[in-house]
Structure formats: structure tokens, C-alpha cells
Amino acid sequence: MLFCHLLSKLETKSKTKLQKKICQVVLSHFEKQYSKELGEVWNSISQVLSTPQCWQYAVLLNKFNFSSEVENDLRLKGYRLIFPETSSCFRQSLKCYISSSPGRFPAQKHRAGKLKEYYLLNAASVLAVLALEVENGEKVLDMCAAPGGKSIATLQYAWPGLLHCNEYDHLRSRWLKQTLESFIPESLMSLITVSQLDGRQIGNLQPEGFDKVCN
Numbered sequence: 001m002l003f004c005h006l007l008s009k010l011e012t013k014s015k016t017k018l019q020k021k022i023c024q025v026v027l028s029h030f031e032k033q034y035s036k037e038l039g040e041v042w043n044s045i046s047q048v049l050s051t052p053q054c055w056q057y058a059v060l061l062n063k064f065n066f067s068s069e070v071e072n073d074l075r076l077k078g079y080r081l082i083f084p085e086t087s088s089c090f091r092q093s094l095k096c097y098i099s100s101s102p103g104r105f106p107a108q109k110h111r112a113g114k115l116k117e118y119y120l121l122n123a124a125s126v127l128a129v130l131a132l133e134v135e136n137g138e139k140v141l142d143m144c145a146a147p148g149g150k151s152i153a154t155l156q157y158a159w160p161g162l163l164h165c166n167e168y169d170h171l172r173s174r175w176l177k178q179t180l181e182s183f184i185p186e187s188l189m190s191l192i193t194v195s196q197l198d199g200r201q202i203g204n205l206q207p208e209g210f211d212k213v214c215n
């Protein structure tokens with residue numbers, strides 16, 4: 001019994017060692033390749049990539065129920081805006097906070113009849129929305145939308161004429177609807193439609209139906 005336990009412990013240890021070794025090889029390859037391609041910018045990119053706690057649990061404030069209390073609390077806890085107000089990427093309506101220290105801001109519980117004040121998401125979702133540069137009035141398709149991070153971020157960023165959220169998994173689609181209901185006021189729900197299709201069919205079903213597509 002003891003022997004088996006020790007053996008399995010040794011196996012785990014050597015697996016972790018091997019994983020670390022592989023990781024090191026990949027990292028030095030990245031270092032070589034991207035410092036050549038990106039020059040100085042690579043330093044800040046590699047810093048972000050090597051501190052995942054910074055971007056995994058970002059906090060996106062909900063402009064439809066903005067709370068300066070939450071914002072102050074975030075600042076007190078050492079969170080900072082993903083893009084400073086001086087940056088060309090900063091958008092007043094889309095306030096996303098990140099922290100360099102490990103840990104995560106507590107998720108907000110559902111409160112009947114009250115919109116949530118913030119959404120926890122991977123900051124990469126916010127970057128995808130910024131890259132899309134949705135203009136007010138445009139038709140947007142979120143093709144694989146559950147749990148709804150990019151849909152929520154899109155609605156913080158702009159006022160689309162239509163936001164169509166598609167998710168083919170039944171349970172995840174219910175989760176998506178709940179997210180939308182917890183963050184978006186009822187008066188705006190008419191801008192949002194939800195479907196449960198295989199996203200790959202949407203292009204054929206509605207050719208030229210959307211100005212921007214994310215997933």
C-alpha cells in the first residue's frame with residue numbers, strides 16, 4: 001500500500017518536472033521568436049503572459065447599474081483599469097479592472113429584480129470586443145455566446161442595432177439567458193435575440209446578416 005502511494009507520488013513529481021521542462025522550452029522559443037518579431041513590445045507582452053492571475057479574473061463594471069462603491073473597492077484592493085484613461089483604447093463606457101496580485105474579486109449573487117454591478121471574465125474577452133470596434137447601430141452576432149462575457153462587453157462598448165447571441169448547448173444557453181437578464185435592463189432586451197443553432201450554419205441561414213461577428 002505504502003509502496004503504491006510512494007510510486008504514484010514519484011510519478012506525479014516526474015510528470016510535473018517534465019511539464020516544467022517542456023514549458024521552459026516553449027518559453028525560450030517564444031522569447032527567441034517574438035523578441036525578433038516584436039522588438040521592445042515583446043517585453044510587456046511576455047510580462048502579461050507570465051502573470052495569468054492578472055487577466056484571468058478581470059472585473060467588468062456594468063454601465064447599466066454602475067456602482068462607484070464597487071469601483072472604489074476595486075481600487076482599494078489594488079485593481080487598475082486594463083487601459084489607463086489616457087490610452088487610445090480606453091472607452092468611458094467599458095470599464096474593466098485587473099489586478100496583478102493573485103486572488104479574485106467575489107462574484108455577485110443573483111438578486112431578483114436587481115441588475116448585477118459587475119461581471120468576472122477573462123480580460124482576453126474584452127480585447128476581442130475592442131478589436132471588433134462595433135459601431136452604434138451595427139448588427140452583431142456572438143456565435144458561441146455562453147456564458148455571455150463577450151455579449152455583455154459588447155453592450156458596454158457600444159449600442160448595437162441588434163445583438164444576436166447563439167449557443168447550441170441547451171444548458172449553456174439557459175446560463176447565457178440568465179447572464180443577459182442579470183446585466184441588461186429590460187428596456188434593451190428588444191435589441192437582443194437568442195438562438196440555439198450550430199454556429200456554423202448561421203452564415204448560410206442569414207448570409208450578410210451581420211456587420212460584426214465574434215465568438
Ligand SMILES: C[S@@+](CC[C@H](N)C(=O)[O-])C[C@H]1O[C@@H](n2cnc3c(N)ncnc32)[C@H](O)[C@@H]1O
Nearest residue numbers: 144145146147148149150167168169198199215
Ligand atoms: C469558450 S465558450 C465561449 C465564451 C463566450 N464567447 C464568452 O465570451 O463568454 C465556447 C462556447 O461555444 C459553444 N459552442 C461550441 N461549438 C459551437 C457551435 N458549433 N455552435 C454554437 N456554439 C458552439 C460551447 O457550447 C461553449 O458554450
